[in-house]
Amino acid sequence: MTDWLNRCHFGDVRAVLRRMIDDGVKVHTIVTSPPYWGLRSYLPVDHPDKALEIGSEPTIGEFIAGMVEVFDLCRQVLRDDGTMWVNMGDSYANDGKWGGSSGGKHVKELHGNTGIGRQKVSTGLKPKDLIGQPWRLAFALQDAGWWLRQDIIWHKPNPMPESTRDRCTKAHEYIFLMSKSERYYFDQAAIRTPLSAETKAQSFETMAFKARDRYKMPDGWNTGPGGHGSFHHEGREKGAPARGNGVGWGYAESEPKPRTTGSKRNSFARESKNTAGEHGQKPQHRPDRDKVHYANSANKRSVWTVATEAYPGSHFATFPRALIEPCILAGAPAGGIVLDPFFGSGTTGQVAQQLGRQFIGIDLNRANEPLQADRLRQPSLFLEAA
Numbered sequence: 001m002t003d004w005l006n007r008c009h010f011g012d013v014r015a016v017l018r019r020m021i022d023d024g025v026k027v028h029t030i031v032t033s034p035p036y037w038g039l040r041s042y043l044p045v046d047h048p049d050k051a052l053e054i055g056s057e058p059t060i061g062e063f064i065a066g067m068v069e070v071f072d073l074c075r076q077v078l079r080d081d082g083t084m085w086v087n088m089g090d091s092y093a094n095d096g097k098w099g100g101s102s103g104g105k106h107v108k109e110l111h112g113n114t115g116i117g118r119q120k121v122s123t124g125l126k127p128k129d130l131i132g133q134p135w136r137l138a139f140a141l142q143d144a145g146w147w148l149r150q151d152i153i154w155h156k157p158n159p160m161p162e163s164t165r166d167r168c169t170k171a172h173e174y175i176f177l178m179s180k181s182e183r184y185y186f187d188q189a190a191i192r193t194p195l196s197a198e199t200k201a202q203s204f205e206t207m208a209f210k211a212r213d214r215y216k217m218p219d220g221w222n223t224g225p226g227g228h229g230s231f232h233h234e235g236r237e238k239g240a241p242a243r244g245n246g247v248g249w250g251y252a253e254s255e256p257k258p259r260t261t262g263s264k265r266n267s268f269a270r271e272s273k274n275t276a277g278e279h280g281q282k283p284q285h286r287p288d289r290d291k292v293h294y295a296n297s298a299n300k301r302s303v304w305t306v307a308t309e310a311y312p313g314s315h316f317a318t319f320p321r322a323l324i325e326p327c328i329l330a331g332a333p334a335g336g337i338v339l340d341p342f343f344g345s346g347t348t349g350q351v352a353q354q355l356g357r358q359f360i361g362i363d364l365n366r367a368n369e370p371l372q373a374d375r376l377r378q379p380s381l382f383l384e385a386a
Contacts, residue, residue, distance in 0.1 A: 001023070001024075001025060004020065004023070004025050004360050005337065005358050005359070005360060006349070006353075006358055006359060006360075007360075007361065008343045008346065008349070008361035008362065008363050008368075008369070008372050009360070009361065009362050009363075010362075010363055010364070010365075010366055010369070011362075011364065012049070012052045012364060013054070013070055013073075013341050013342070013362050013364065014069065014070060014073060016341075016362045017070070017073035017074060017076075017077060017341065017362070018073065020077045020360075021073065021076050021077055025077050025360070026077060026078070026079050026337075027077055027078055027079065027082065027336075027337040027338065027339040027360060028079055028082055028185065028331060028332035028333065028336035028337050028338065028357075029078075029082055029083050029084065029085070029185075029327070029328065029331030029332045029336070029338055029339070030074055030078060030082070030083070030084040030085065030086075030338070030339045030340070030341070031084075031085045031324050031327045031328060031331065031338055031339075031340055031348050032084075032085070032086060032087070032339075032340045032341055032342050032348070033086075033087040033088070033319050033342060033344075034054065034055070034067060034070075034086065034088065034341075034342050035053075035054050035055030035342065036055060036088060036089055036090075036091060036133065037055050037057065037060055037063040037091070037131075037133055038055070038056075038060075038063075038091060038123075038131075049364055049365075052364060053364060054066055054067070054070070054342075054364075059123070059124070060123055060124075060131060060133060060136065063133075064133075064136050064137055064140050065140075067137055067140070067141075068140050068141060068144050070341060071084070071086075071141055071144070071146070072144060074339070074341055075145070075146070075180055077339065078180050078339075079180070079185075080180060080181055081180075081181060081183070081184045081185045082179070082180050082184065082185070082331075083149075083177060083178065083179050083180075083184055083185070083186065083330075083331045084146070084177075084178045084179070084180075085175055085176070085177055085178075085324070085327040085331065086137070086138075086141075086175065086176045086178065087154065087173060087174070087175045087319055087323070087324075088133065088134040088137060088173065088174055088176070089134065089170075089173035089174070090130060090131060090132060090133055090134055090170075090173075091131050091133065092128055092129065092130055092131065093123040093125035093126065093127060093128065093129040093130075093131055094127065094128075134173070134174040134176070135174075137176075138151070138174075138176050138178075141176075141178060146178045146179070146180070147178060147179040147180070147181070147182060147184075148176065148178055149177045149178060149179055150176070150177040150302060151174055151175075151176055151177075151302070152174065152175040152176070152177060152302050152303070152304060153172050153173075153174065153175075153302065153303045153304065154172055154173045154174065154175055154304055154306060154323060155171060155172050155303055155304065155305045155306070156171050156172060156173070156306070156307065156308055157171075157305055157307050158307045158308055159171040159308075175304075175323075175327070185331070185332075185333070186330055186331070187329060187330050187331075187333070188299065188300075188330065189294075190329040190330055191300045191326040191329050191330050192294070192297035192298060192299060192300060193297055193298050193299070193300050193301070194296060194297050195296055195297055195298055300326065304323065304326070306320050306322045306323045307320065307322075308320055309321070319347060320347075321347060321350065321351050321354075324347065324348060324351050325351055325355065328348075328351055328352055328355050328357055329355060332352075332357050334356050334357070335356065335357065335358065336357050336358070337357070337358045337359065337360060338352040338357050338358070338359045338360070339359070339360045339361075339362075340359065340360075340361050340362070341362045342362070342363070343361030343362055343363040343368070343372065344363065344368060344371075345368060345371040345372060345375060346361060346368075346371065346372035346375040346376050347375070348361065349361050349372070349375070349376050350375045350376060353376065
């Protein structure tokens, strides 16, 4: 097992994953950004591993099928309570035209005089159609047995400029949170968002006390007891202030509140539970610390605003470190193992080290080895697993 940790293993991702399965390797979470289909080709045309390159398939269907195969192997090295975080952006159909190149000042370094890695793709879609490759992949993985738990929007405040005049500039990509089982390890407390001073100044009790004066029912609602439609059966009713304490809207203080059934309570508990499966681990509970932490923070939202980072190395699809920090913190305990099957320049390994986790990388292109060595040269801080 130790031979696998804290290094990148070069070769076909499918072959490397099968060796991991044979060796009984298990990881806590997977954080990765696969190659986007038809965007660019990183290997020269005459490279001996060119046929193994993912993202260069002739059709989107072949690309999705290949991704499903890779992630099925990933699922076999993932613990029963593990999660997978997949970042993917989208592109537009341009059949018959050359696809994107690796571009920039490193073109010759990567591709020499071999056509700078360009390729033609065939989508079968109308010109200018949005391909929808993130959702095609998400639904294919869902059909293959993964739990599709959430779509997270990566909002880019500094998006790449576009010259298009008939649509908006793209300023987002997706991160899909997927799990191997219905219940799984998820350290929500580790990624909570600090509240602003203004928000903290308004306590829940104060807001509830003021609710009856601040809010009223919209005009036209039938707010009386019993079943009713969206309008008053005796004609339009003027909106009235919310009754009661403002928390149980529509119920007077003297009226009984509807009780939450045991099944609903249990369902909520299952949804919020941080432990999972046979190998579930629960973050250490410290009542005093947790009370202060929750009083000053909120559950992380599903839109993450993270600026893209400039990277001087010859790799053109690095995702920012701040984007994957929450994935690692929520998905792996201290000392846990993070897998990135498309390691690239090594961003996932770098962040895992900084957060006291261990990592395993897989990459096809040996040209990325110097980039990884540069990013991973710092000493690792590995903490004992919870």
